[in-house]
Amino acid sequence: MATAWSESMLQLVRKMNNFYSPGSSRARCLRFEVADRHVGWILPEMVSILKNFPDVFDPPKDGAISLSSSLDSHAKRSEVMDGVLQTLRRNDALTCLKGWREEKYDVMARYCDTPLMSMERSATSLFGVKRYGVHINGYSRSDDGELRMWLARRSATKQTYPGLLDNLAAGGLAAGMSIGDTAVKECEEEACIPAAIAKKARPISTVSYTYEDGEGVFPESQFVFDLELPADFQPRVGDGEVQEFYFLPIDKVKELLVSDDFKPNCALVVLDFLIRHSCIDPDTEPYYQEFVEGLHQNL
Amino acid sequence: MATAWSESMLQLVRKMNNFYSPGSSRARCLRFEVADRHVGWILPEMVSILKNFPDVFDPPKDGAISLSSSLDSHAKRSEVMDGVLQTLRRNDALTCLKGWREEKYDVMARYCDTPLMSMERSATSLFGVKRYGVHINGYSRSDDGELRMWLARRSATKQTYPGLLDNLAAGGLAAGMSIGDTAVKECEEEACIPAAIAKKARPISTVSYTYEDGEGVFPESQFVFDLELPADFQPRVGDGEVQEFYFLPIDKVKELLVSDDFKPNCALVVLDFLIRHSCIDPDTEPYYQEFVEGLHQNL
Known part of the structure; x- marks a missing residue:
């Protein structure tokens, strides 16, 4: 029943929760x-x-x-x-x-x-302390209803995950900043989205996971926003954290998600988007339940 | 920071996951x-x-x-x-x-x-075996954009949770039935929603939790659908599992969620709906992260 895509996606979900896997x-x-x-x-x-x-x-x-x-x-x-x-x-x-x-x-x-x-x-x-961030899914619907997502490619000079695909905008939640203000700020800084548009981003979920690597333990929760952009709107490279934006059909996004080209936690945020927008069908996706639970692990 | 509503909601989320709580x-x-x-x-x-x-x-x-x-x-x-x-x-x-x-x-x-x-x-x-079901959130938006939800009141003669509030339609996933077909069947049987409309229900999540009571252990996952109904559509009592339907503003729904009048797992399905539809703001809801993780526990 499982497809290669489903297996790869499940592996990614598990990898991002490897702190709770056997052998961690x-x-x-x-x-x-x-x-x-x-x-x-x-x-x-x-x-x-x-x-x-x-x-x-x-x-x-x-x-x-x-x-x-x-x-x-x-x-x-x-x-x-x-x-x-x-x-x-x-x-x-x-x-x-x-x-x-x-x-x-x-x-x-x-x-x-x-x-x-x-x-x-x-x-x-x-110290394995919990980290919180804000991720914004950018998307538009064409006149015939086709859904497309905006993805960003991270700058080649970024300290972490250089050159990989990312959500439209994202950023850590610095001490003292509100979640909503952070979303607007990141949209403005990273994608030159005016505040009047960025403020329409809707908070709709958190995506939480805990992984470990040689540098420690990462329990993270991302506050997720969906931002429907006008069909003719184009984000632009802003503060240099991004090198390019892409506007892609869902099938292409799905294909990229399981490639090595995606920053792993951003791939989880997109998977959550695809589930919430009914781009994934529980009758044909064998790991639907495992995906949803893996996207919302206890911190 | 926490309000009485937040505390009550958190207690409900915890109660529905009491199998994983200390002392279980x-x-x-x-x-x-x-x-x-x-x-x-x-x-x-x-x-x-x-x-x-x-x-x-x-x-x-x-x-x-x-x-x-x-x-x-x-x-x-x-x-x-x-x-x-x-x-x-x-x-x-x-x-x-x-x-x-x-x-x-x-x-x-x-x-x-x-x-x-x-x-x-x-x-x-x-035997504490996992049970799967299908729950359908029914909602409409008025011309001025106000969101309202349809709730059902269970029949007074139902074997379980008689007389309590429930989602628009819901049902267990019987052996051999597909998830999508079950959603359409429950909409037709319980709320007299014609298949042509019920088929527009969109799968968008699972809500999973594990509780125990005197009768055993209940690990359950509900496949959740959102069904936007035409503003002038009225569900009707069908097979007698429901005694009445209500069409309520979100503030009223929120108030009822933490009352004793709601079937507890259906309250979780509504909480998930409220989060996904941005009716709950992470900057003002202190337990936002705890709500989301509590709605999607590992089975």
Whole structure:
């Protein structure tokens, strides 16, 4: 019953959730706790590194590493953590810190919780803290009803996933920014979409998954927006994060999704779009249920 | 930040996933295996009952109860299981079998797998086998763009959840029926919607959850359809499963969702609809992420 496309798509969904697959390092990971809240996952390889900062991290206990309780405010925790990360960055020991962004991410157990601290974006995977972002699906319908999607090709000089296909616009949720404002901002900056049009983007879902790679653990949730663009509207390259935009029929989008040409988490956002827009039929797609659950994993 | 509505909705989402909550009987349950595939969950209270059928069930081993491997075909398994269930029904020991339906459900590890056997619907919870259904959201938009939903009130004589609010139409997926055909059939039977209109229902998601109660374990996945009805169309009471239909503004629907007046799994299907139709804003709904993940739990 399964087709090659279905099998490839299922593999991608599983790969993006490999932290919860058999054989992952999850069983060996320690919880990262701040103020008694579980906010992340620490790979065992990090434990010996963190032991060098005994004033900042308590020794491992009951499967968890905690930030010292003497750090009892958002400001203190953020400042001390920044000092640790700057030290590690100078020591050049951790690859991911070479991509230092000067961009702060909030750290909290759930999105709705008051942030306990903030942390440099490139370091979040070392502590496996949840990251939130905003992705915008751009699409139009022709007069005869045919659905087409806008895809972006990332700049060849992007730090992560250079040259790969991406959603119309997307970006991380920086500390203190609202979700809606981030969507409008990314549309403007990356695709030169005027705010008057970008504000029509409709929030419709989250896509959440947790993967691990050599650089740590990535529990991510993307707030997803659909933006129906006027049929004659063309996004334009803006801040240089994108090199080109494509306006593609759904069959072509489906084909690209399972190619190596797509940034993997953006492929999940498109899969969610295809399901919600009935481009995938549960009577012919054998893994329909597995796709939907894989797109919305618990963080 | 959280409102009373948000808290009530989160409680409902959690209640419908209570099998995976701390304190559930999951840790004490045995896996139910057929032909070496894990197809369900058996509450410890059932183990002594199943011991009375040593030719059918192997003794518990490694946390699992298996159907005897001598039952090596769909036909043999289904027939022998039917014999067991008829015996238990005559003995009057199990409440859920009082609701015997004469309706067969397929048993398989994943929806896309070839069914290993079939089983009387009212007995599925005793073995915690996955159940699949189809739910149809009916809605219209007025000329000024206001969205309204159709809800059904279940007949006072329904065996389960009598008198409670329900989606426009819904039904279990009987062995051998396609998902699309089931949607059209339920629309016709329960709401007198002609096939020509019902066929416009669009498959857009699944809503999946696992709960337990005194009658067993319920891992369920509902294939969800959205059906936009003409503004002047009125569903009518059909086969007597419904007593009345209501056409309600979204604010009223939201209010009813967290009342005791709603069949709980149908409330989840409506919550999914409200999220997909941007009736809930991630910047003001604190549990947006928790809602989306709770609506799509792994079976």
